[in-house]
Amino acid sequence: MVQLHDILIIGAGPCGLAVAARLREQTPSAIFTDSEHQRYHWINKHKGRMNLIRRRPGKMGSLGIPKQQAVSVKERASSVSSEGSNASTPTTSTAENDSATSLSSQASDFESEPEEEEEQSPTLKILDSTGPNWLTKWHRAFRTLEIAQLRSPMFFHVDPSDRDGMLAYTTEQSRESDLWEIPGCVGKEISKHKKKKQQRQRLKQKKGNLGVLGDTEIDERDRKDYFSPGTALFRDFCESVVGRYGLDKKGLIEEGEVADITYGYVDDVDSVKKVFTVATKDGSVFHARAVVLAVGPGGKKIMPFELSDQEREGACHSSEIRPGLFPSVHVKRKIQARKETNLVVVGGGLSSAQIVDMAIRKGVSKVWFLMRSDFKVKHFDITLTWMGKFKNYEKAVFWSADTDEERLEMIKTARGGGSITPRYQKILQHHASAKRVSIHTRTTIASRTYNPSTKTWHLTTNPPIPDFPAEIDHIYFATGMHMDVNELPFLQKMHSEYPIRSIGGLPCLTDDLMWQAEVPLYMTGRLAALRLGPGAPNLEGARLGAERVAWSLEEVLGRRAFGKDGQDEGDVERSVECFCGLGNRYARLAEA
Incomplete structure (x- = not known):
């Protein structure tokens, strides 16, 4: 059978x-x-x-x-209970004692499970x-692009047992040095957008007058959440x-x-x-x-144009980069021979910025960074209104939408295309001040010719870039993936x-x-x-x-x-x- x-x-x-x-x-x-x-x-x-x-x-x-978790849960319950009894404020004491009761109940349930519980799953x-x-x-993607930290805050993780599970693990392992503070989130006011006002009006019409919300901000008490973990x-x-x-x-x-x-x-x-x-x-x-x-x-790689088999020698999508194979063999040889090298990176998201930075650190002479739209800087790939103290309101607007078409538009608005974190903005600015990176927004590749004998490209851009080199050694497309x-x-x-x-x-x-x-x-x-x-x-x-x-x-x-x-x-x-x-x-x- x-x-x-x-x-x-x-x-x-x-x-x-x-x-x-x-x-x-x-x-x-x-x-x-x-x-x-x-x-x-x-x-x-x-x-x-x-x-x-x-x-x-x-x-x-x-x-x-797993039965082994019962012991750790019981220990946590005892710890929280003892801390709660010595708390200085009634609010904290009540919350922690409730937590201790909850954890003790879980520990009791776990210990009462039979030996064969695992077989019953x-x-x-x-x-x-x-x-x-x-x-x-x-892990391979992070290793390939040599990414040191995640973009996500501490409460974005895969542990279903505890919202603060990663924070607790970090403290337990004494690895606070592996955290990166995400500045400018906590207490920062976010201006209202017309789109948000329209969504709020629609919600009021459906659910009644909920009152007018003030400018959104992330509570100071949540500062501990706005660190990102190292990889x-x-x-x-x-x-x-x-x-x-x-x-x-x-x-x-x-x-x-x-x-x-x-x-x-x-x-x-x-x-x-x-x-x-x-x-x-x-x-x-x-x-x-x-x-x-x-x-x-x-899904499918998003490319501004299809590459021929011959052209694939001198260009690739960011998802095709493999550990130890960046930059390409041709570019590595020129770097070792101390020759001038020029790369083009196409994209507007965080991956494109990481590729630019990695290319400079690997010894590339200059990177030409082309973006189809504007240079957008955001801490996360969705707006802060979906992560702050009013995120439940945003979700309520989303879930109460009349159609999936309306939800799709909300998704597009909240994500807003590719963006770069403030940290990588500073890194790129540093490279630009050293004349190692040239950033061009609202710029696309207008024409291309690949020379297989020299393994270089001749490119023209729209609008034209005055000092653009005659030969480009490689093109990297950090243009994302399309899932259909x-x-x-x-x-x-x-x-x-x-x-x-x-x-x-x-x-x-x-x-x-x-x-x-x-x-x-x-x-x-x-x-x-x-x-x-x-x-x-x-x-x-x-x-x-x-x-x-x-x-x-x-x-x-x-x-x-x-x-x-x-x-x-x-x-x-x-x-x-x-x-x-x-x-x-x-x-x-x-x-x-």
């Missing part, structure tokens, strides 16, 4: 890791508010006396956590095209998450590039329902009850048999990030942007997407168990609504 996995995750990047970790986390404290925590632990306290959703071995309802399989380890492509710190933190949830087992991740996904009945599989069949390019076949597509940016769900080759059968609508290349998924209500193919990351918002491609989007996917999977895969327990469908639905705090939990009494 062919092996049938409960869940198959395609992609071992941050989005895939976030989903896998969330599936092993029983109480995701990072996501829930205080009131939701109270409901969660109230259910745990009374679960032996109430007919809530029943848990069965091997089903999604028995989502577990859903069976997972992860496929990744780049290797049998977590974040292989992610080594983030790597080690992710490894700690992998180890904590038992995601480092040999054979869990298998290298393979997906060629095709189908959904239907399979004769050789012990299942009375439809299952997914996932085939890879090397001929391997996997079967699963649910599939999560967490493929990251991927309709163009992914392995989804063509899904489009044919279970068609869905898409807008701007983004699929119109269900609110649970599912392909269709009855087709448990989930998407997270960039492809889930119409449901998660502008931050979907970021680390925060990875964690939020994982939360939605996990809740839905628990219900979808748990339906088989509910029928065996004798609960009718209505009881199950009411239990789920009560558990999630939806509707009126006292309505059941009226039916008795």
Whole structure:
């Protein structure tokens, strides 16, 4: 009989890791508010006396956590409790004591789990095209461009158990020196834009007068969040998450590039329902009850023009750069011979600035930095209004939009194209003052000729650059990637048999990030942007997407168990609504 996995995750990047970790986390404290925590632990306290959703071995309802975490959680609870009792202010004491109670409850639950809890968790399989380890492509990209720090703040990470998990890990490991302060965020006022005012007016019309918000700013108390981790710190933190949830087992991740996904009945599989069949390019076949597509940016390279086979000798996309192969062999030889070298970098985002800086540090004489639009400087790739204390307001506007077309426009406005961080702005300014970099905004390549014998380019630009050199040694296109769900080759059968609508290349998924209500193919990351918002491609989007996917999977895969327990469908639905705090939990009494 062919092996049938409960869940198959395609992609071992941050989005895939976030989903896998969330599936092993029983109480995701990072996501829930205080009131939701109270409901969660109230259910745990009374679960032996109430007919809530029943848990069965091997089903999604028995989502577990590695037993070894119970000890660390209990220690944290004791520590927080003792600190809370000595707190100087009532507010702090109450918050910390609540936290201690929550953690103690979690520790008690963990210790009471049976020895075979790990076996009761859903069976997972992860496929990744780049290797049998977590974040292989992610780490390679940072290593290739010699990036020292992440662009994200401390609360953007993949740990579902604690919003401040990375901050706690940094303190625990005494690695505060690996943090980079993000200046100019905390307490900085952000001017209103006409677009934001229009969105607020629309929300008022729909929901009633909510009052006028003042200028947005990030609270001073959140200053600790606005540091970015070094790449080594983030790597080690992710490894700690992998180890904590038992995601480092040999054979869990298998290298393979997906060629095709189908959904239907399979004769050789012990299942009375439809299952997914996932085939890879090397001929391997996997079967699963649910599939999560967490493929990251991927997709098609955005290029200003197509390169011929001959031209590819002297140009490449930034995604094609490999460790140790920058700059190109031809350019390296000229640098070693102490000859003048000239590179062109095309782009306007952070990657383009990093390539410019790396080229100068490698000995290139001069880099010509061409941008199609203006030189935009932002701390993050989305606006601060989506990250500050009023971010929930922005999300409310997004979620209350009438159409997906309107949401797409909000995404475009919030992201605003490529941008460069203030730190790299200073680096580029330093190189420019030394005449090593020439920056040209609103400039494109008008014509090109490649000479294979000299391995150089003759370029003209629009508008013309007066002192532009006659020979360019290499061109790097840091112009991003385009993800279109309709163009992914392995989804063509899904489009044919279970068609869905898409807008701007983004699929119109269900609110649970599912392909269709009855087709448990989930998407997270960039492809889930119409449901998660502008931050979907970021680390925060990875964690939020994982939360939605996990809740839905628990219900979808748990339906088989509910029928065996004798609960009718209505009881199950009411239990789920009560558990999630939806509707009126006292309505059941009226039916008795």
